[in-house]
Amino acid sequence: MSIQLIAIDIDGTLVTPDGLVSPKVAQTLAIAKSKQIKVVLCTGRPLPGVLPLLDELGLQEEGDHAITYNGALVQQTSDGKILAHHTMDHAAFLEVENMSRKLGLHSHAVNDGGIYTTNKDISYYSIRESFLTTIPLKYRAAEEMDKEMLISKMMFIDDPALIENSLPQIPAAFKEKYTLLRSEPFFLEVLNKAASKGQALRDLATSFQIPREQVMAIGDNGNDLDMIQYAGIGVAMGNASPAVKEISDYVTDTNVHDGVATAIEKFAF
Numbered sequence: 001m002s003i004q005l006i007a008i009d010i011d012g013t014l015v016t017p018d019g020l021v022s023p024k025v026a027q028t029l030a031i032a033k034s035k036q037i038k039v040v041l042c043t044g045r046p047l048p049g050v051l052p053l054l055d056e057l058g059l060q061e062e063g064d065h066a067i068t069y070n071g072a073l074v075q076q077t078s079d080g081k082i083l084a085h086h087t088m089d090h091a092a093f094l095e096v097e098n099m100s101r102k103l104g105l106h107s108h109a110v111n112d113g114g115i116y117t118t119n120k121d122i123s124y125y126s127i128r129e130s131f132l133t134t135i136p137l138k139y140r141a142a143e144e145m146d147k148e149m150l151i152s153k154m155m156f157i158d159d160p161a162l163i164e165n166s167l168p169q170i171p172a173a174f175k176e177k178y179t180l181l182r183s184e185p186f187f188l189e190v191l192n193k194a195a196s197k198g199q200a201l202r203d204l205a206t207s208f209q210i211p212r213e214q215v216m217a218i219g220d221n222g223n224d225l226d227m228i229q230y231a232g233i234g235v236a237m238g239n240a241s242p243a244v245k246e247i248s249d250y251v252t253d254t255n256v257h258d259g260v261a262t263a264i265e266k267f268a269f
Contacts, residue, residue: 010053013259042067047075086191178192234247
């Protein structure tokens with residue numbers, strides 16, 4: 001069966017380590033669109049951090065969609081219309097923030113309005129995330145957070161060794177209540193249980209009436225696992241983690257060597 005939808009992670013997959021889309025990859029995506037194949041960027045970033053890429057790749061036309069916040073938000077890119085948004089409320093914010101303190105980890109909460117950290121000693125990784133996504137970074141004591149604010153995701157952020165050592169300390173009940181994703185060695189993301197890239201991709205494909213056999217997904221890290229498992233063709237980047245490579249149908253080239261273009265040419269054209 002021919003590929004009708006291609007879901008592509010951004011960081012470590014679509015873009016080079018410098019954050020750029022290579023001419024070869026851009027050209028391949030343009031050809032895919034000309035063949036009426038839906039190209040959907042699937043990322044942990046918020047939508048404002050994706051807009052420059054959507055504009056560059058011509059993915060803001062009618063019928064185009066993006067999956068952001070690791071699957072918490074699915075929306076049309078032409079007008080911002082929301083198809084699904086699985087948020088976290090104030091009670092969830094307090095529970096996750098308290099867990100971060102128990103684990104001895106920095107944390108922050110994210111929505112389109114900002115990155116909110118309760119840590120006076122603001123983490124380097126919060127600053128990095130703010131720069132990468134072009135979302136303002138704001139310090140708020142827990143009691144100062146707007147109780148009506150809806151949060152798209154929260155993140156434990158710290159040195160990779162600290163994150164790794166904290167994993168066995170997280171209670172099973174907490175893991176059952178939320179979606180936990182290791183999107184980078186220094187990030188452990190916490191989302192609404194209904195949110196993940198795989199669940200969002202399934203819902204989007206269903207809305208298009210595209211069977212999973214005609215869906216291709218490309219990624220490199222732990223937050224891409226269920227997306228790659230859902231797709232009829234699951235592709236790991238050459239620079240992907242061992243866990244992603246293990247469950248993928250195909251391992252392509254790295255993001256330095258146009259791996260996205262190689263995979264699309266092989267399976268979609």
